[in-house]
Amino acid sequence: MKFQNHRKKIQYIGTVVMFSLVFGLFNHKLGLVFLAIPFIAVLLSNVLGRFWCGWFCPRGSFLNTVISKISRHKKIPKFLKSTTFKVIMATILLGMFTLALLGYNPLIQDESPLVRAGAFMIFVCIVTTLLIAIPLGIIYKPRTWCSFCPVGWLQSAFSKDRILNVEIKDCKECGICAKECPIDIPEDYIGEEDIIDDADCLNCMVCVDACPFDISNPTIK
Ligand code: SF4
Ligand code: SF4
Numbered sequence: 001m002k003f004q005n006h007r008k009k010i011q012y013i014g015t016v017v018m019f020s021l022v023f024g025l026f027n028h029k030l031g032l033v034f035l036a037i038p039f040i041a042v043l044l045s046n047v048l049g050r051f052w053c054g055w056f057c058p059r060g061s062f063l064n065t066v067i068s069k070i071s072r073h074k075k076i077p078k079f080l081k082s083t084t085f086k087v088i089m090a091t092i093l094l095g096m097f098t099l100a101l102l103g104y105n106p107l108i109q110d111e112s113p114l115v116r117a118g119a120f121m122i123f124v125c126i127v128t129t130l131l132i133a134i135p136l137g138i139i140y141k142p143r144t145w146c147s148f149c150p151v152g153w154l155q156s157a158f159s160k161d162r163i164l165n166v167e168i169k170d171c172k173e174c175g176i177c178a179k180e181c182p183i184d185i186p187e188d189y190i191g192e193e194d195i196i197d198d199a200d201c202l203n204c205m206v207c208v209d210a211c212p213f214d215i216s217n218p219t220i221k
Contacts, residue, residue: 003205003218007055014061018129021058024122028110031118034125038151045155049162053152054204059129060146064182067134068142076140076184081147081200090150096124143182146202156199164203166196167219177207177216195219 024030041052053060079085100108100120108119133145146152171191178187185198186207196207208216 002209004209007204008065010055011061011064014056014058015065018058018062021122021126024119025107025126028108028115028119028122031120031122032115033118034121035114035118037121038154041151041155042158045158045162047162048164049159049199049201049203050152050155051164051203053146053149053155054202059125059133059149060143060202062129063133063137063142063145067137071138071142072140073142074140076144076147080136080140080144081183086148086150086153089148090153093124093128093150096120141182141184143202147183147200152200159199159201162203163220165219165221166201166203166205166208166216167194167221168196168216169193170213170215172213172215174212176212177210180206180210182206195221 021034024034041050041057044052096105097117097120099105100116100123101113103109103116105116105120105123108116108123110116110119128145136144168186168189170193171189173191175187175190178184178190182202182204183200185196185201188198189196203218205218208218210216
């Protein structure tokens with residue numbers, strides 16, 4: 001089964017949503033809709049892992065459909081995937097979130113803290129996409145951002161007992177799946193009869209579609 005045909009259709013919708021975020025800069029109440037996203041993603045992750053990231057995230061969709069066309073598709077440096085870097089990113093964004101919530105961001109002024117929080121989601125999504133996700137996506141793999149995204153990291157933390165995984169049986173060690181994976185996960189599993197249980201796995205099924213021997217498959221366990 002080719003999962004990517006279906007995934008691509010969903011991701012075109014996600015890309016349109018990503019572009020529509022710009023309207024949120026002018027109407028902060030729109031941010032209330034986007035405030036729900038981290039909660040939905042984290043709730044899903046307990047069962048499906050980072051399925052949200054792999055299939056629905058508007059920013060991830062945009063990186064897949066648009067930035068992948070101009071990306072150099074180079075391996076992601078280990079440092080960008082390290083816990084240290086994830087902590088740095090999460091701390092910076094949490095600090096910015098607190099300032100916005102307290103009303104110190106001159107671009108996000110509103111009576112309601114809830115609207116300020118929602119507007120921050122849109123504001124920070126646009127800023128980080130322009131300044132970090134797009135440049136890194138061009139230099140390395142398109143979804144380099146997803147290796148350290150704080151919302152993604154939160155999902156990884158809740159993904160330990162997920163039931164949806166990718167299983168490899170009788171691997172021929174050709175390495176194609178490792179090359180295609182958006183965040184360089186399968187290289188540690190090549191040659192093993194194993195379930196890809198890396199908490200950062202996006203469950204995007206790119207590796208499943210890429211395997212020329214059809215020995216990599218989704219599994220519910
Ligand atoms: S290991 Fe497979 S399912 Fe997981 S992120 Fe990589 S390509 Fe997607
Ligand atoms: S593409 Fe298939 S055969 Fe090749 S390394 Fe990956 S799981 Fe093994």
